[in-house]
Amino acid sequence: MDVLYFAWVRERIGLPRETVEAGAATVRDLVAQLSAREERYQAAFADITALRVAVDQELADFDTPLIGAREVAFFPPMTGG
């Protein structure tokens, strides 16, 4: 599964995308799995209310199941327009 990071999430984690071995049942599980890795992940995911998530390029929430998902992206609230 590809995991993508944008804006300050990308900067804090230090990379724009990476491949993560499947296994997390939900987005929340994936966040826990990544946060356990290293300080920089923990910093990025410290306050998930400040984050948004997309699963397979559709906006999702932290309880969205990841079964069959190919791409998960984490980013701050969007500021288009």
Added chain:
Amino acid sequence: MDVLYFAWVRERIGLPRETVEAGAATVRDLVAQLSAREERYQAAFADITALRVAVDQELADFDTPLIGAREVAFFPPMTGG
């Protein structure tokens, strides 16, 4: 005092403007004075709820006094834009 007519009011009365001798105290009095003249005026002023009026180029109502007024205009509701 100049009296101006626009749109179907102009067409019904048959002229765009005329000079009327002062004397009417209010717009309503002027309407009564004009309506008494001829059939075409009576036809134009038959239903004053279908008419709008401007006194000296400002929207007014039928009770607006005409003391000192130089120009009164009658027309249907506006359809700009």
Added chain:
Amino acid sequence: MQEAPFDFGAEANEFAARQTGMGAVVTFAGIVRDLGGALDHMQIEHYPGMTEKALRSIAEDAHARWDLGGSLIIHRHGNLRPDDMIMMVAAASRHRKDAFEAAMFLMDYLKSRAPFWKKETTKGGADWVAARAEDEDALEIWQR
């Protein structure tokens, strides 16, 4: 106020270029509808002298109400054909909400408070366009 056509895009660009520090420009163009092919032409009558005063007053009201960097009203009169542009407004502000509301306000007042009258000529004859009750109602939201 003008009888001549205007270039919507060029006016919009010039208007936007005149602004400084504004984040939002809203424009509106009003176009002669062909009424499903029935319309031959439209004639727009106005009240010279009062028209200019009314447009100025409407623009001043918008500037008093919203934080605007600028506003623009162009309105044609005379004979127009289907697909011709009748008029445009533009409003610029720091934020999009103000620019949108000001442009809607300009349009709502222009529609029912500026001395313009439209006459449509179709094969069936010529008729003055009746004011719509909903255009009068539209003014109410600005009077709250």
Added chain:
Amino acid sequence: MQEAPFDFGAEANEFAARQTGMGAVVTFAGIVRDLGGALDHMQIEHYPGMTEKALRSIAEDAHARWDLGGSLIIHRHGNLRPDDMIMMVAAASRHRKDAFEAAMFLMDYLKSRAPFWKKETTKGGADWVAARAEDEDALEIWQR
């Protein structure tokens, strides 16, 4: 979606010319504010792939909700400077209310539901623009 600049007026004219029987065209242009002279440049990041899907979905929602003759969304990404145009939307309808509401709807959703992020660089450093609570609130009126 494009990195290159676009010509707001030319796009607005072309959009209007593509319409038939529409009486109302509303356009919005978003411009980089100079923050009182403090801004050096703005960088816009987006999520390739998702952006196109999100814009299409927002436009489809607008067409499902209002009687529109057409709509347009152009959004730049990459580096922009003060007074550069960031994006534009346009909406055409028979009546002005629909065109205004659809354009506001496109903007409100673009602002908070399309994957764009702005970073502003001033003399003081570079910072990601924070989402404003009022932008999130603006979506509520469309969910009634």
